[in-house]
Amino acid sequence: MKLIIAIIQDEFINKVIKALMDNKIRTTKLSSTGGFLKSGNTTLFIGVEDKEVDNVVELIRNQCDTKKVKTGNKEVTVGGANLFIMDIDKYMKI
Numbered sequence: 001m002k003l004i005i006a007i008i009q010d011e012f013i014n015k016v017i018k019a020l021m022d023n024k025i026r027t028t029k030l031s032s033t034g035g036f037l038k039s040g041n042t043t044l045f046i047g048v049e050d051k052e053v054d055n056v057v058e059l060i061r062n063q064c065d066t067k068k069v070k071t072g073n074k075e076v077t078v079g080g081a082n083l084f085i086m087d088i089d090k091y092m093k094i
């Protein structure tokens, strides 16, 4: 099993969650804040079987895009999504 931690820019989150729900992928949504821009984003915890990982990555990719944000006199390219994919030893619902 894998845990996908997905940091998503807020403007894409509703479409991402709809795509996950439409595909019966469970997720937990946390409000989060980027350390650099100090603006809101959303972090999803998504627990899936290994064989579902590629599908979830594609679902997220299809709903997100990069955007350019000006900060001071610099411009940075944000997202659309930053994903961390981790092995999970054990999942229990008790």
Ligand code: 2BA
Residues within 6 Å of the ligand: 007, 033, 034, 035, 036, 037, 038, 039, 041, 076, 077, 078, 079, 080, 081, 082
């Ligand atoms: P922020 O930390 O607010 O970063 C927003 C964007 O600013 C980043 O986009 C990147 O383009 C730029 N940036 C971040 N740190 C920088 C630095 N030290 N110097 C120059 N530019 C910098 P993304 O890379 O797409 O990241 C979007 C959001 O995803 C981040 O928001 C943060 O909340 C999260 N994130 C990205 N990489 C992460 C990591 N390695 N660990 C934890 N969270 C991460």
